[in-house]
Amino acid sequence: MSSPSARSRPFHQVDVFSGEPYRGNPLAVVVDAEGLTAEQMQQFANWTNLSETTFLLPPTDPRADYRVRIFTGSEEFPFAGHPTLGSAHTWLESGGVPKSGGFVVQECGAGLVRVKHDAGRLAFAAPPLTRFGPVGGDLRSRLAAGLRVPESDVLDASWLVNGPEWIGVLLGSAEQVLAIRPDFAAMGDLKVGVVGAHKAGAGADFEVRTFLPGDAIMEDPVTGSFNAGVAQWLINNNKAPHEYVAAQGTVLGRAGRIHVAADDGDIWVGGHSTTCIRGSVLL
Known part of the structure; x- marks a missing residue:
């Protein structure tokens, strides 16, 4: 049974890193995650039983287009690659318009990550190695x-x-x-x-x-x-x-x-x- 305070939120499941659907890596994306706690996000990510689930939120950095939180079944990641591409794809498909015409700017735990269109694909700029x-x-x-x-x-x-x-x-x-x-x-x-x-x-x-x-x-x-x-x-x-x-x-x-x-x-x-x-x- 869902929580009494639960509401309907847009949800996509995206296949990433393959030109053939269902041959890449799946990602669950909750498009509007405002109001969810980290515990609720973690529980849902565990339930999807996918390698990662992402939650899209308004940015806190004015340079960013959106903020994402990335969860595996057991922990939160500051950055991950296929969740970045799948989240950017979903944000754009859901009507997102980048502030900068050339790039989508994602805010995540690792900072700001740029995503661009490249030959019909999306590509992210690799963050520095820590x-x-x-x-x-x-x-x-x-x-x-x-x-x-x-x-x-x-x-x-x-x-x-x-x-x-x-x-x-x-x-x-x-x-x-x-x-x-x-x-x-x-x-x-x-x-x-x-x-x-x-x-x-x-x-x-x-x-x-x-x-x-x-x-x-x-x-x-x-x-x-x-x-x-x-x-x-x-x-x-x-x-x-x-x-x-x-x-x-x-x-x-x-x-x-x-x-x-x-x-x-x-x-x-x-x-x-x-x-x-x-x-x-x-x-």
Whole structure:
């Protein structure tokens, strides 16, 4: 039974990072979240049983177009990638008009994030990494054990924190990435993303997989925050071209495609978003 104070609020469920509906990463969006407490948001996010649920609110920063709060089933994130694109898509589809003609400006826990139209897709400017640096020693060995790969196959590993505390692992090929069968017990509470290059002509330049701990340890279908961090890491270290496409979700039967481009000091992370469910919720 809904709360006596509940009211009908517009609700969308959006598929993000795939040009094919139902092949990307789903996101639940409550379009008008004014008056909801953090506890109510967290409870609803847990109930949707999706990786993230977002709540759109009026901005508190006059430079922003809207404010978003991003919840997993168990915690609030200051920033996440596919919720940023899906929230911007929903805000625009719901009649939002940007204050600046060139960009949508999202306010979130990590600050202001710019979102732009790019070749029929939306793309966000990757926020700065708040922790970045090599991973070595015992932690590197633990990563190799958790991924069930020889430590010699780990070409590089780095902290890539931009909200979620990602560790990025670079392997020698996309085939190695696709072959991973993780040992989640060895991985413990680490948030780990893995990337490897595809051969020319594969349709994508890199293959990405991400593994998250939580109430139910899982592999994420498509992960914008990790792709934002790994793009900064690889491009700035000349390990990736300034423009590329990454595939993610292949092992899960998804067809995620993340479009990355470095432009005038910014790294833009983009993909398609499609509204799959539109209605209302009582909250």
